[in-house]
Amino acid sequence: MRVLLVEDDRMLGDGVQAGLGAAGFTVDWVRDGESALAALAGEAFAAVLLDLGLPRRDGLSVLAELRRAGNGVPVMILTARDEIADKVRGLDLGADDYLVKPFDLDELAARLRALVRRASGRADACLRHGDLVLDPAARTVIQHGEAVSLTSREFDLLNVLLDAAGRVLTRRALEEQLYAWGEALESNALEVHVHHLRRKLGPDLIRTVRGVGYMVDEVPR
Amino acid sequence: MSGRQIYSLRRRLVGLLIAVVALLWSLSAAVAFRTAHGEADELFDAQMVQVAETLLAIVAAGGPGQVAHEMAEHQHDYQLPVAFQAWQRDETGSGWHLLVRSAEMTDVPATREAGFDEHEQQGALWRFYTVDHDHGRYRVIVGQQHATRYRLAGEIALHLLFPILIGLPLIAIGIWVVVGRALRPVDAVARAVGGLDARHLAPVRIDGPLPAEIAPLVGSLDALVVRLAEALDNERRFTADAAHELRTPLAALRIQAQVACRSIESGARQHALEQVLSGVERMTHLVEQLLTLARLDPDATLPDGEWVDLAELTRSVCSTLAPQALRREQSLSLDDRGAMPVTGNHWWLEVLVRNLVDNALRYTPVGGEVLVLVDAVGRRLVVSDNGPGIDPVLRDTMLTRFARGAEADAGGCGLGLSIVARIVTILGARLDFGQGLPRPGGGEGLAVVLTFPPTIASSGG
Numbered sequence: 001m002r003v004l005l006v007e008d009d010r011m012l013g014d015g016v017q018a019g020l021g022a023a024g025f026t027v028d029w030v031r032d033g034e035s036a037l038a039a040l041a042g043e044a045f046a047a048v049l050l051d052l053g054l055p056r057r058d059g060l061s062v063l064a065e066l067r068r069a070g071n072g073v074p075v076m077i078l079t080a081r082d083e084i085a086d087k088v089r090g091l092d093l094g095a096d097d098y099l100v101k102p103f104d105l106d107e108l109a110a111r112l113r114a115l116v117r118r119a120s121g122r123a124d125a126c127l128r129h130g131d132l133v134l135d136p137a138a139r140t141v142i143q144h145g146e147a148v149s150l151t152s153r154e155f156d157l158l159n160v161l162l163d164a165a166g167r168v169l170t171r172r173a174l175e176e177q178l179y180a181w182g183e184a185l186e187s188n189a190l191e192v193h194v195h196h197l198r199r200k201l202g203p204d205l206i207r208t209v210r211g212v213g214y215m216v217d218e219v220p221r
Numbered sequence: 222m223s224g225r226q227i228y229s230l231r232r233r234l235v236g237l238l239i240a241v242v243a244l245l246w247s248l249s250a251a252v253a254f255r256t257a258h259g260e261a262d263e264l265f266d267a268q269m270v271q272v273a274e275t276l277l278a279i280v281a282a283g284g285p286g287q288v289a290h291e292m293a294e295h296q297h298d299y300q301l302p303v304a305f306q307a308w309q310r311d312e313t314g315s316g317w318h319l320l321v322r323s324a325e326m327t328d329v330p331a332t333r334e335a336g337f338d339e340h341e342q343q344g345a346l347w348r349f350y351t352v353d354h355d356h357g358r359y360r361v362i363v364g365q366q367h368a369t370r371y372r373l374a375g376e377i378a379l380h381l382l383f384p385i386l387i388g389l390p391l392i393a394i395g396i397w398v399v400v401g402r403a404l405r406p407v408d409a410v411a412r413a414v415g416g417l418d419a420r421h422l423a424p425v426r427i428d429g430p431l432p433a434e435i436a437p438l439v440g441s442l443d444a445l446v447v448r449l450a451e452a453l454d455n456e457r458r459f460t461a462d463a464a465h466e467l468r469t470p471l472a473a474l475r476i477q478a479q480v481a482c483r484s485i486e487s488g489a490r491q492h493a494l495e496q497v498l499s500g501v502e503r504m505t506h507l508v509e510q511l512l513t514l515a516r517l518d519p520d521a522t523l524p525d526g527e528w529v530d531l532a533e534l535t536r537s538v539c540s541t542l543a544p545q546a547l548r549r550e551q552s553l554s555l556d557d558r559g560a561m562p563v564t565g566n567h568w569w570l571e572v573l574v575r576n577l578v579d580n581a582l583r584y585t586p587v588g589g590e591v592l593v594l595v596d597a598v599g600r601r602l603v604v605s606d607n608g609p610g611i612d613p614v615l616r617d618t619m620l621t622r623f624a625r626g627a628e629a630d631a632g633g634c635g636l637g638l639s640i641v642a643r644i645v646t647i648l649g650a651r652l653d654f655g656q657g658l659p660r661p662g663g664g665e666g667l668a669v670v671l672t673f674p675p676t677i678a679s680s681g682g
Contacts, residue, residue, distance in 0.1 A: 015480055078472075101469055102471040105476050
């Protein structure tokens with residue numbers, strides 16, 4: 001899952017990027033409000049982590065601008081301001097969650113997952129497809145009652161596809177979700193990961209839509 | 222409660238107005254009494270003349286027997302309002318012979334004056350009227366006690382005063398009601414002020430028109446409320462800023478420590494641990510600066526002047542900070558032109574110079590240049606750098622606590638310049654920003670110029 005981190009503090013940004021990276025998120029990090037708006041205008045993120053005290057443009061103003069432009073991406077505010085009035089203002093401006101510094105890395109990751117889950121309209125923390133169960137928190141996949149071993153990238157790809165079950169995801173959309181800026185990506189990397197997933201989970205799960213991208217069929221619940 | 226005496230404006234007004242009304246009324250009653258007394262005098266005098274003439278006529282016509290007869294005849298009809306004596310001159314013409322007198326009179330002539338006369342008789346003041354008849358053969362003296370006249374005038378005055386006794390309470394009630402009505406806006410102001418919320422200070426809101434006497438009070442209150450709200454806002458902003466400045470490094474420390482705990486790869490762990498260390502360093506710096514500010518804050522004033530050589534002190538500060546400059550390949554040079562004595566606390570001056578030089582080093586990029594000039598003649602300390610400088614628009618705000626330049630990311634906490642500004646105020650010096658050293662890419666860095674007040678000893682430098 002690709003998230004945008006907007007934080008001006010170098011040390012905290014570095015830590016969150018590393019910590020969430022280890023928890024399976026792809027984190028892009030910008031350090032001021034204007035850059036955040038530019039990044040959000042160009043690309044799709046599963047969620048935004050937004051600091052409030054930002055140079056060049058305040059976090060709340062970024063949030064207001066984002067919502068005015070009709071962008072509904074889930075936003076979690078990360079801030080040192082813990083007064084009720086601040087929280088209320090943030091949430092009223094369209095934030096989805098509010099975390100006060102200093103926070104715990106695990107709590108941040110869990111809240112992020114919950115945020116993304118709610119945004120896609122699911123109540124269940126796990127993604128299910130037939131007898132395939134993907135647990136985003138534990139980062140495990142179980143098929144036919146047995147654990148399947150996946151690499152981090154394969155897991156993320158499957159996660160994105162299952163999350164969007166029933167919709168075709170373009171190559172570009174998938175790459176955006178999987179790779180942070182500046183990450184080297186080989187031209188056929190996506191095909192390789194899809195190939196491995198089909199080998200491990202069966203050939204019928206992921207369908208290729210020629211010239212467009214990939215999709216997982218929707219399973220009636 | 223304090224010893225402040227609280228009094229009711231309403232009661233005071235009613236008391237005052239009633240007193241004035243009563244006084245005016247009494248004055249007019251006194252005037253009325255005097256007038257009534259004068260009138261009564263004339264009336265009684267006329268009566269006395271009439272009675273005297275009548276008595277004289279009777280005496281002259283019928284002799285003293287006639288008088289006694291008349292008196293006995295009419296005794297039950299009326300009482301003469303006056304006392305009297307009737308006298309007849311002797312045949313010889315040398316003395317007077319008393320013909321008849323009323324009970325209040327004695328056997329000696331009450332007066333020897335012709336016409337009106339007043340004098341005391343038997344302990345009371347009397348007024349007499351003497352009239353002669355028939356070429357001086359008969360004389361009648363009538364007299365009246367003054368007390369009788371006073372009694373009458375007093376009765377008239379009392380009649381005049383009587384309405385006051387009924388009127389005063391009515392007036393008091395009227396004043397009470399009117400004053401209460403007039404003071405209603407004061408109650409409204411009190412209610413409005415009482416209803417102010419300390420967290421959301423807003424100008425006093427009063428419905429309806431406001432009397433001109435109360436309007437200035439409300440105006441002053443509003444001005445006070447605005448000033449209070451500003452001060453409160455400043456405090457709130459400071460708290461929010463302080464929270465941000467304290468919690469962000471803590472959050473970073475925690476996250477980096479968690480990352481370090483979980484990293485399997487040694488490189489990543491090493492990186493996270495280094496971040497933790499530098500985070501602790503940063504927190505230390507922040508806490509030091511906050512403590513410094515706290516020590517400076519509570520209305521600190523200049524203690525007994527201590528002579529400090531600013532050149533010497535700056536040299537020592539520069540040597541302390543030199544390693545920090547070396548680490549970032551910066552050149553730190555000092556240009557001092559002899560001793561510069563300054564009055565002030567050694568510790569403050571050191572904090573002042575250290576903050577200025579430290580700031581310059583922090584905000585100047587790697588490989589930059591910082592020049593410190595101690596100018597004893599101009600009594601200036603100038604710290605110039607070739608860093609990014611400060612936008613002239615932002616210069617004033619840079620002195621507030623926790624303010625940092627827009628692009629600042631130098632591990633500073635934004636307290637340095639506010640500490641500097643505080644000490645500069647205490648020392649009576651001046652702080653200016655100017656153009657610093659030329660930047661490699663064009664433009665100039667920042668120069669901070671401190672100008673110290675002249676001292677007597679400075680002429681030697």
